[in-house]
Structure formats: C-alpha cells, structure tokens
Amino acid sequence: xxxxxTISTEDYLKTIYELTENGESASTNALAQRLKIxxxxxxxxxxxxxxxxxxxxxxxxxxxxxLTREGKRAAxxxxxxxxxxxxxxxxxxxxxxxxxxxxxxxxxxxxxxDFEQRIAAAMGHPTRDPHGEPIPTExxxxxxxxxxxxSALRSGQGGIVTCVKSSETDLxxxxxxxxLVPDAEITVMDYSPFDHNLTIKVGRKTTVxxxxxxxxxxxxxxxxx
Amino acid sequence: xxxxxTISTEDYLKTIYELTENGESASTNALAQRLKIxxxxxxxxxxxxxxxxxxxxxxxxxxxxxLTREGKRAAxxxxxxxxxxxxxxxxxxxxxxxxxxxxxxxxxxxxxxDFEQRIAAAMGHPTRDPHGEPIPTExxxxxxxxxxxxSALRSGQGGIVTCVKSSETDLxxxxxxxxLVPDAEITVMDYSPFDHNLTIKVGRKTTVxxxxxxxxxxxxxxxxx
DNA sequence: CGTAAAATTTAGTTATTCCTAAATTTTTGT
DNA sequence: ACAAAAATTTAGGAATAACTAAATTTTACG
Numbered sequence: 001x002x003x004x005x006t007i008s009t010e011d012y013l014k015t016i017y018e019l020t021e022n023g024e025s026a027s028t029n030a031l032a033q034r035l036k037i038x039x040x041x042x043x044x045x046x047x048x049x050x051x052x053x054x055x056x057x058x059x060x061x062x063x064x065x066x067l068t069r070e071g072k073r074a075a076x077x078x079x080x081x082x083x084x085x086x087x088x089x090x091x092x093x094x095x096x097x098x099x100x101x102x103x104x105x106x107x108x109x110x111x112x113x114d115f116e117q118r119i120a121a122a123m124g125h126p127t128r129d130p131h132g133e134p135i136p137t138e139x140x141x142x143x144x145x146x147x148x149x150x151s152a153l154r155s156g157q158g159g160i161v162t163c164v165k166s167s168e169t170d171l172x173x174x175x176x177x178x179x180l181v182p183d184a185e186i187t188v189m190d191y192s193p194f195d196h197n198l199t200i201k202v203g204r205k206t207t208v209x210x211x212x213x214x215x216x217x218x219x220x221x222x223x224x225x
Numbered sequence: 226x227x228x229x230x231t232i233s234t235e236d237y238l239k240t241i242y243e244l245t246e247n248g249e250s251a252s253t254n255a256l257a258q259r260l261k262i263x264x265x266x267x268x269x270x271x272x273x274x275x276x277x278x279x280x281x282x283x284x285x286x287x288x289x290x291x292l293t294r295e296g297k298r299a300a301x302x303x304x305x306x307x308x309x310x311x312x313x314x315x316x317x318x319x320x321x322x323x324x325x326x327x328x329x330x331x332x333x334x335x336x337x338x339d340f341e342q343r344i345a346a347a348m349g350h351p352t353r354d355p356h357g358e359p360i361p362t363e364x365x366x367x368x369x370x371x372x373x374x375x376s377a378l379r380s381g382q383g384g385i386v387t388c389v390k391s392s393e394t395d396l397x398x399x400x401x402x403x404x405l406v407p408d409a410e411i412t413v414m415d416y417s418p419f420d421h422n423l424t425i426k427v428g429r430k431t432t433v434x435x436x437x438x439x440x441x442x443x444x445x446x447x448x449x450x
Numbered sequence: 451c452g453t454a455a456a457a458t459t460t461a462g463t464t465a466t467t468c469c470t471a472a473a474t475t476t477t478t479g480t
Numbered sequence: 481a482c483a484a485a486a487a488t489t490t491a492g493g494a495a496t497a498a499c500t501a502a503a504t505t506t507t508a509c510g
Contacts, residue, residue: 006467006496028488041468043489048467062475062488092317093343106335112328118318230466231497253458266498268459273497287458287505 007035010078010109012045013056016067017075025064073140080136081108081116083129088119090130097130097181098172131172132163132182132218148221150186150198151214158187158201159222166216179203180217232260235303235334237270238281241292242300250289298365305361306333306341308354313344315355322355322406323397356397357388357407357443373446375411375423376439383412383426384447391441404428405442 015034019026028046032039049071050059056071067075085104089095095103120126120138127143128134134143147162161184164175175181179202189206190199196211209217240259244251253271257264274296275284281296292300310329314320320328345351345363352368353359359368372387386409389400400406404427414431415424421436434442 029486037467038469039488040470040490044467093340093347095343099339103337103340106337107332110331110335112331114324115318115328118320122318254456262497263499264458265460265500269497 007037007045008109009049009056010074011035012049013067013071013075014078014082016057016065017072017079020066025066027064031065076136076140076142078108079142080138080140081111083133083135084116084119084123084126085111086129086131087123087126087135091123097176098169100130101167128163128182130182131165131167132161133165134163145218146220147218149215150188150200150209150217150219151196151211153188153198153219153221154191155188157221158185159219160185161217162220163218164216165218171213171216175213175217178207179205180207185222186219232262232270233334234274234281235299236260237274238292238296238300239303239307241282241290242297242304245291250291252289256290301361301365301367303333304367305363305365306336308358308360309341309344309348309351310336311354311356312348312351312360316348322401323394325355326392353388353407355407356390356392357386358390359388370443371445372443374440375413375425375434375442375444376421376436378413378423378444378446379416380413382446383410384444385410386442387445388443389441390443396438396441400438400442403432404430405432410447411444 012031012035015031016026019030019034028039028042031042031046035042046057046059046065049056050065054070055068056074058066058068082104085107086097086100089100089103090097117138125138126135134145136142145162147159150161153159161180161182163182164172164180166172180186180200184202187201188198189201192198196214197208198214199206199208237256237260240256241251244255244259253264253267256267256271260267271282271284271290274281275290279295280293281299283291283293307329310332311322311325314325314328315322342363350363351360359370361367370387372384375386378384386405386407388407389397389405391397405411405425409427412426413423414426417423421439422433423439424431424433
C-alpha cells in the first residue's frame, strides 16, 4: 500500500500553465502523465475547475484545457512563489541549484503573501531564479524572454546562457561542471545534422551535447555566423 | 462554505502532545475543541492512529489518548520545526514575535530534514524560540525547563522571564510594550488574593496583570520573599 | 447509591478525489 | 474514406475524513 496523495488545485493550474506556454491547449493525457494520475481523474478535476465559481480553466470535451484569466493568475502566483523560493534557498541557506527544486515544490503552496514580499525584498526583487527562469512580477506578469533553445543555434552562433530548464539533479550537476550555467558565454563550434549534436565552447572547455540537453538550455543570442 | 479541510496526522500528534504534557491523557473533547472538529471525528482518527503499523497513539475507549514512543517522536519533530521556523523568521526576515505563529504553522509540515538542519546551523542551534519556548534537540528530546508560571509567584518573588506561552497577536504586542519578553527581569510587588491579580515591576514600569495573563508567562525564579 | 448531566462512541451520511473498465470520439495510415 | 489506433470521456466504485443524530458509558452530586 502506497501513500495516497491528493494533488492540489495549484498543482493542476501550474501544470496546465506549463503545458500551454506554447499557446496550445493542454491535453488530458499530457496532464495525467505530468501529474502521475489517471486520465479519468484529470477529466474529473478539470470539469470541477471549469465550473468553479470564478472558472479557473476553459474546457470543451476532447479539446484540451486552457487557463482563464483567474486560473492564469493563480498559476503565476505559484510559479512566482516557487522561483523566489529557489532563489532564496540558494542565496540564504547555501543550497545548490540542483537541490532546491523539491524543497520549493513543497514550500510554494504554503507561504503567505507577506512571506513572498519579505523574501523578494530581502533579495532586491530578483527577476530570475537560480536556473535563469524568469520570476513573474508582483502584479503577476511573466517577463518577456527573447532567448532561444541552444538546439536552435548553428556553427558560429553563440551568446549568453539565460536559463537551464531542468530540475534533474544529475543533469544540473553535470552542466555546472561544464560551466553551462546562467550568464556563461558560449559559442557553437559545430553542428551534426545526423544526430543534432552540437559542439559547444564554454570558456576554454569544448563539449558535445545531444538534443535532449541542448533543448533545455536557453541562449540570448549575441552574434550571427 | 468554508475551505478549511482535512487535519494532518502531524497536527493530531502535536495537539495530543500539548494536551498530555502535564502527564495526563488527552480527552476526545479537548482534542475536538483544539482542532475545531467534532468529537466523533476525533474518535475515528484516534482509532486509526492507534492501529497504524507502528502505532502512534495508545487508546482505550473512554480513557483518552496518549502518545506512543513513535507518536511522541513525530510530535517533537513537528514542534522542533515550528520553533526553529519561528526563530528563523524573526532572525532573518524581520518578523516580529507576534507575526510568526501562523506562518510557522503552515511551514512546519513541509520542510525537509535538510532544511531543518540548515536553518538550525545558520542560527547556531538555538535552544529557544522567540517566545522562549524550548526547541526540541536534534535527537528529539524536549529540554528540561524549571521555570514556573508567573501566576505562582507572590509578593517579593521575582526572576527572569523565560517564556510567553501565547500566539495571540494582541496579547504579544501588549506584553512587548510592557517589556514582558524573554530575558526581562521582573519582581512581584503585590498579590491580590481576591482576583489573583499580580502587581509586577519590569524595569521601571509597574503593571497589574490578571490570571489569564500571568498563567502564560513563565519565570526562572531568582529570589525568594 | 442512583439519576441527571457530561463525555464519548457508534451508526449512518456526505464530499472529495482518486481508481479501473468500458464506451466513445478523434486521429492516423493506407 | 475507412478501419485501426490513440485519446478521451463516462460509469461505477473505493478510500478517506469530515459531519449529525442517537446510543452508550462515565462522572458528578443530592
């Protein structure tokens, strides 16, 4: 017998936000997979969120789900909590960027607005978390981000790493060793069209990275070919 | 329709701990009142805790409930979390002692052991929280405390305030104005046997306090009459 | 010591949120 | 276009933890 855990509304909304960032609607199955529950459970909960007093999601059968204004607001609130917490755990308690995710994942749901404001102020209102992810502003707008995945770059292109979109401990530790962290300057030395591998220069190190990694690293492009 | 729902096992255990600190067992009704749920709900949950794989409480019909070794351990863990968090919120985020309770009440259930150790170390392993309550040690022993309620003192007696056992914002603010905070030195100037009021001198201030307040202030006695 | 009051437990109900199995709708491949 | 595959919803059910009302046990006191 395992522990039964119930998924919070906040987690549903946050996950829907993440799945709809590309502009598309989130599918029942995609949500089920992310939340690690069955698809019927997702359908049931979505119906509930859609018929809440101020509706949190927009839903039509077989058409996937999107966030309403209210739902998006709630999602951004949780994401702001999460990212501020990650920044703060790293800055004040000496966590490394690969350790903070789980802790923030639990804390994000229980901190007060007061707490949020205190840590934001204590850090001088940071705009990015330790992974480089933008922190939603106090009025819950997600800052624009013009960076592109490293996987979209080709030989001769390069720029500054803005963000590493991963919470996998092992990957993050590996990337840190390579110097592939936010603010690092990189240049693409070579591109292999067969397997999409990129040869990257970071500082004086050179590495070959596959698509599963390069698609998670985001770059503010500096120079063309 | 209110939101407030399910009470965590941790809250049951913490409350049972508090109600049994005097050595007696906790009654169903006392628990129900503290947890703000009905008595039958308490009976049901207690039965569950008593028949858990390692039992968390000892229970016999109509005889009240006590904590097992395991249950006590779990309760002290939560209490340690709570008190470390209160200390830490005050020390690092500028909370005042009357603001920390609610925040700690929510955070105490979600922080990791790692987090606990980090904040304890960052504060130099404090032994009391901002109200003066002793913090259970890392191996979950509650430190002995020889202080007595102010209400037990009489004219001529006095000592050092060790602890103010209250989380009521208004009372705490009032006591802070009076200087009735941990480490303050006080002397009892007069005792009224009719209403149990005590006239107290704190620094150069003199105040009359009723039993509802003096029973919540704890003193390490220094001098007899 | 016996009964009324208080405390507690039992019984039965409700609400929530998950599940599996089956039905249905949509998408895909030829 | 059509059948197979995939995705999604419907249907029905289980577990949890709360509730109210009623029954029972304990306690208090005249």
